Amino acid sequence: MSPDTATSKKPGGSFFEVLAVFTRLGLTSFGGPIAHLGYFRDEIVTRRKWVSEQTYADLVALAQFLPGPASSEVGIALGISRAGLKGGLAAWLGFTLPSAAALILFAYGLNAFGGNGANLTESGWLHGLTVVAVAVVALALWGMARNFSNDRYRATLTILAAIITLLWPTGLAQIAIIVGAGLIGWRFMGAKTAASKPEEEPLHLAVPRSLAIVCLVAFFLLLVALPLARQVSGSQPVALFDSFYRSGALVFGGGHVVLPLLQAEVVPPGWVSNEQFIAGYGAAQAVPGPLFTFSAYLGAVSKPDPNGWLGGIIALVGIFLPAFLLVIGALPFWNELRKLAGFQAALGGVNAAVVGILLAALYQPAWTSAIRSPGDLALGLGAFGLLAAWKWPPWLVVVLSAAGGYMLSLFT
Secondary structure (H helix, E strand, C coil): CCHHHCCCCCCCCCHHHHHHHHHHHHHHCCCCHHHHHHHHHHHHHHHCCCCCHHHHHHHHHHHHHCCCCHHHHHHHHHHHHHHHHHHHHHHHHHHHHHHHHHHHHHHHHHHHHCCCHHHHHHCHHHHHHHHHHHHHHHHHHHHHHHHHCCCHHHHHHHHHHHHHHHHCCCHHHHHHHHHHHHHHHHHHCHHHHHHHCCCCCCCCCCCCHHHHHHHHHHHHHHHHHHHHHHHHHCCHHHHHHHHHHHHHHHCCCCHHHHHHHHHHHHCCCCCCCHHHHHHHHHHHHCCCCCHHHHHHHHHHHCCCCCCHHHHHHHHHHHHHHHHHHHHHHHHHHHHHHCCCHHHHHHHHHHHHHHHHHHHHHHHHHHHHHHCCCHHHHHHHHHHHHHHHCCCCCHHHHHHHHHHHHHHHHHCC
């Protein structure tokens, strides 16, 4: 087998299978990127067993290294592992389009009728969705900790990573934590990793190395070429695409971290007013799926043309294209590296640190924004019990939590 095709074993799923699964996730995954990883783990690892717990943790660790939306990058990688490149596209379409379409329609409604979407963030049913996100993240963390923080050394790395993340909550801090944990794992945990890591099927990827290299080169070329093309052409579509491409390519941590970058790109030039930006942010909190779909709303309300559906699509493709290029570019090399004994030892440390980073995210922003009263805590505990003890499907628990949040709002 040639080096170029060494990772090109045929995956076993189909485009429409992946599309159906991720469309359901795109319609029910509320709560931000950390909660999304919990929903993914429950659906893909626990229920469908498309990949092992170890492989899933390795993909989550990879996403922490890459700029862009971490949950979407994990979703794309899961789709590729299931059905090849078309599976990666299906996973992105299913997870992204429901919220993107809803936000573009909201942009049309805002332009037609005026008003402010910011008050959506205060609705009781939406608060119930943020509470169930805490339960989903807690359940995912519990399962991951049992696998990757299962001795005193890994547990110590997990706790240290959580402490550092809470005290230094930046994307650069996360990268430093992961690199440091990887070095500690490589230097001190090799024997423990070899003894504890189970044998598993390799991650099947229909991604030749030649395509991976092309994608990595394209990622960096576009970072340089788009600003030049923007200045030379004076084209508004090129300027719109460039602004959102750079936002997607340069932000680490995803989620709310991208908001200041987007605001700096669209408000000062006058493309979007600050009031429109705030209204769209309020609406983005009320829809499931990745927060990066906020870009579709911004493209739809932007002035001058293109806006509407065309502007929304340009902005949406622009902000997610870096994630596609980086995931496709990184996966074949990541898959080969994770087979090496030294790299497996490093991943033992990295996975323990990722659990700590997610533990910090469970507190801030998930817990601090959702659990505001004893009623919220009761609702969250009920959701956790239904998920953990009774194994109810997450979509049903989401619906019940939204109803519970609305009922609580009637008494407060």
